[in-house]
Amino acid sequence: MRLSATSLEQVPPGIARYSYHRAAQDIGIVHFGLGAFHRAHQAWYTDLCMDSGERGWAISGVSLRSPTVAEQLNPQDGLYTLTERSGGESTTRVIGAVREVLVATEERETIIARLGSPGVSVVSFTVTEKGYARRTGGSLDLAAAEASFYPLLTDGLRLRRERDLPGLTLLSCDNLPANGRELERLFGEWLTERAPDLAAWVAAECAFPSTMVDRIVPATTPSDIDALENLLGVRDEGAIFTERFSQWVIEDRFAGPRPRWERHGAQLVRDVAPYETAKLRMLNGAHSALAYCGLELGHEFVHQAIGDPMLRGLIERLMRQEAATSLAPAAGQDLEAYADALLARFADPALNHRLIQIAMDGSQKVPQRWLETLAYHQRYGEPCPALIEAIVAWLRHVRGDRRPVDDPMAAQLAALWATEGSSGIAAALFGPQGLFSHVWRADEASLARLTRRLG
Structure with missing residues (x-):
């Protein structure tokens, strides 16, 4: 039996659940990219808001391509469980915030109608870095944008x-520097080309707050779902497993009503x-380094990689001496304590966070996670040996001769490896005319070190 509104009474009373009347909750949020992270983070915060008495913030989720999440949640009336794990303990809660999941390739007009609804005031996004359809230099790739959220959002705003x-x-x-400003800039480029009549209205009427989101959400496995079924008495195909820690920092810049997330x-x-910046360079930067270096050493999970004494030293240096020293913290923001907390989170074996999951889409992540830090220190003539080692491991990974590469630039990077070889690949990516030179143009010493390590 699947988890649903009718089978919820079968769930043991010791399992926490929402207390609000779901049918009385109007849809107030449309979310693009209803993956595991959104369900563990923004939907969880919103569920807590409605549980404390707020009304009208049910979520309409949009899957841009795959029907998988719709197949998981729609037969369950949008219900799913969130299990928080820490050490040997776990707690599970039934989340009621998601009303429906719409698939863009099948339900275009319904999505536009949702965006044009008077009750909707927030549209949120977790479409990953590649969902913004940016070219390597940062400009909008119009052809790629056609397959993302841009056309739907445009038609919905025109309807409004x-x-x-x-x-x-x-x-x-999403994990983009100044993600609100970046969305505003890219959507502006789209409107200039595809809907210039709408550009002035969007600029005047819409708001694009920047955010920082943080919660480690490993991919759910079949064994996770099987074990949970034994606990619940019903099967939850949309189950999410995460850590207890969660952080959400939001720029106070809204166009209209919103849930009171800050109360939770x-x-x-x-x-x-x-x-x-601290999160991108310290947490995400360390995660990516653990992924590529850890996979090279035969590790499968984050806790295994950080438990390797050689990698532990590399990650400590990356976070404390290279990433943390490249940014100016806010008042009261303790970066040493932040590094301590990150290391403890990485070491928690309860999460089973797979390195290969983190290794996906590296070409979209490396610029903000590593290259901006390298560029900062290069201005002061300061070396970053840990980041150089991480880049070496990434370059070996995208060569593609050890394991499949899940990256939108996989073919392009493999072709560069084939033509440039180990003696030229670093310059092809980070040299004066390199593919990523707009973020970090490596000096001769860095190029020499990369080439030597790849030889």
């Missing part, structure tokens, strides 16, 4: 304007940048 409805808060929750642990701030 035609109905004389207010604009929306467009809330990026979110932070509303004037400037997200210090928190965002």
